[in-house]
Amino acid sequence: MNTIETPVLIMGGGPAGLALAVDLGWRGVPCVLIEQEGPEARRNHPRMDNVGIRSMEFARRWGIVKQVEQAGFPRDLPLSIAYTTGILGPELARDIGPTLQEAPVPPFSPQKHELCPQNFFDPVMQEAAQSYRGNRLYYHHKLTAFQDEGHQVLATVEPTDGGTPLLVRAQYLMACDGAGSSVAAALGQSPVMDRLLSCSTNIFIRSPELTARTGGSRAYRYILVGVDGVWGSFVNIDGRDVWRLQLLGSDTWPAWSDDDIHAFVRRGLGGEVAYELLSWVPWARRERVADRFRVGRCFLVGDSAHQMSPTGGYGMNTGIAEAVDLSWKIAAVLDGWGGPALLDSYEAERRPVAARNVKQGSENLSAMRSAPSEPRLLEPGEVGNIARAKVGQWVRAAMQREWRSYGIHLGAIYRGSPITAAEEADCPEQDVAQFAQRACVGGRAPHIWLAEGQSTLDLFGRGFVLLDFSGHSAEPVAPLIKAAEIAGVPLAYQAITNDEAARLFETSYVLVRPDGHIAWRSDAPPENPGKLIDRVRGVASGATGDRPVHLETAKTTTT
Structure with missing residues (x-):
């Protein structure tokens, strides 16, 4: 078994883990990042598409704004939102948006939010993380055991192909390993907020014909409305020929067949269009916040600490903000001027913000689903036109807070902070x-x-x-x-x-x-x-410091 030493061990190579690696590297703090999958894994099922305005302010600090802007998403696609019965079907309403190139920078920030889906964003963050000499990224490796010894964390990491395992000695362990975090489970961090919102499904298709037929009227996002209300959304996820259909779902785990999936796709298209079904995956839309964000020398960051409905695009951006909050505090302690209350403040500051964002994501979902049933929605003629206009006005008004939620990204105030x-x-x-x-x-x-x-x-x-x-x-x-x-x-x-x-x-x-x-x-x-x-600087009474974790489940964990 080979042994490596590092100040910080990051478990998970998604956006939160990569942001932590980038910010630590920018501060001159070496780290080791472990990711069970390969660097391309999340490019097949990109979950996020919105790099929020606060995240772009951090990108400005890291010097990667141009890389995000030029990552691959076309900057001439209008950021419009169409409320419709289907992409090619009757349109109920539309929020007309500028292109990324034309979108103005707001007066309260030097940056604007960017559309950079995960298939484009992950490579930018991976390259940025690897640009710092002190950072080491191990893909196709998994955590098999860890122990918080009070003065350090020992972790056993094995290659997924069965190669020689690694023993990692770290000052701190960062759990950025997502919603099914094995680290959080081993630390006994069962959530105090935990509610299933729906069992949703993401469906990916490729259709050059759809792109051509939408032409100059193409929007980026289509909110799909049926006689019983909003049932899903279609997003032009790469700005070209790849589209993602997201079914809102119900509280029952789906057992779709391929025929069911094709039926949903055709309904969302709203017309006969040639397409290729790339993949589909069901997932649980949850409202969840962990009881603790810190246990000893172990910290929860991103989806390991909370999950929220993606309505609003807050999840990844919340995780990135947590990474930046934690990074400077870890650096200060390692540099010798940060006190024990500095690390305690991570949970005190970020957990209330996470709970707020989780709640708002759920409220956005409720607003999306608030449209009343309208049995005449698909009728032809004037009767149908009146019904469609009425429903379109309702849904469009209900969703405006989701599209304009700058207060979520920029308005957090750390109340009750010890620092x-x-x-x-x-x-x-x-x-x-x-x-x-x-x-x-x-x-x-x-x-x-x-x-x-x-x-x-x-x-x-x-x-x-x-x-x-x-x-x-x-x-x-x-x-x-x-x-x-x-x-x-x-x-x-x-x-x-x-x-x-x-x-x-x-x-x-x-x-x-x-x-x-x-x-x-x-x-x-x-x-x-x-x-x-x-x-x-966190030199105050009442701080927990780096006491060892006295939990049997924290001594050894298997993934």
Whole structure:
């Protein structure tokens, strides 16, 4: 058995695991990533297609925006959403959208969300993760056992082809191994929120004829409506000839035959079109959140910690945000300036956000299903036209919050965090669809253009940043800067004279964390700079630290 050592062991090579590897690599922290399948596995059944606006802000930090934009999805396809009885059938309503190339950047971010389905996104993230010399990615390997010994994690990893196993010694284990996480199961992390929403099915087809026939009127997404309401959606998943039909399903696990699948495809097409059935797979649409996101030196990230309805596209983006939150904290502890409360704060900050996003995904599904039955929907003539217009208006209005949910991506506020200053009562949770950025302790620091091509967000990432809007010298905050230096905390001082930025950030001094969230702000320097620095770096009482896991199920696990 060969032995390898690494600060961080990542189990799972999906978007969350890759994001963690990329951010750790960007911070100079080596890691080992283990993935049971090959690098191409998720390209056959791409589950996600929306790289959210916050994820694109992280891509900007990592320097891979162009790679995402040029990954392969055509930038001249309109991002329109059609509400219809079938792609070629009567259309009930339409949200007309621009192409990716034409879509404007919103005023509250330097980036916009991107359509980059997983068959395009995974290769970009794989290349980015492998670009860091300290990262090692092992595909076709599986975890067969692990043990948290309190001061390290020992894991046994075996090649899926039966080759020589590896013994991995790691400081920390990151479970990014998805909804059926063996690590989460071994840690005894049964969910406290767990509800089956539906048993759905994804069906993939290839149809150059469909692409040609839709022509200039083609939308990216088609919401399929029948006499009993919305029953599925068709997505042009590669922007060319490959399409994904998603059946909403019911609470019963499907036992479809190929004939059933073809019948669903023909219904969704709404006309006679030649197509090739590529594959189909049933899956459980769940509402689930784990009880704990951390046990000892083991952390749950992404779908191992939560599952949600994909209505809204929050799942992958929630996992990426968790990876970034955890990455800087792990790096700080390994560098010696981060305290035990820093790692405890991962669960305290991210679990409530995950629960919020899970809930909103379920609400989006309910809204999608809210259309009333309309038996005249498919009738010809004026009677049918009136019925279709009525249902189209209903469904279109019901789904607008899903399409405009910037508050989910950008509006998270870390309340009750052990590493931020006192909360601000006048900073309520952002509305899902009515996002308006503002500075709040625990919230994302706002974006303002400081110069052409330079956002305030470009200042954040490597360490803490102290923003000074006072218009005076740095002398009043010199004790705070000195306290950070004494503690070994990386802190950059940045005086900003931009009036618009000063109005948006509201206070004279703002301390921003490496993940871009605000740790403290005030019009006056802190009375006790050392105490503030200790709090934001996680040196506080009550932290659990790296105690060993005393669970039999955590000592050995088999996948």
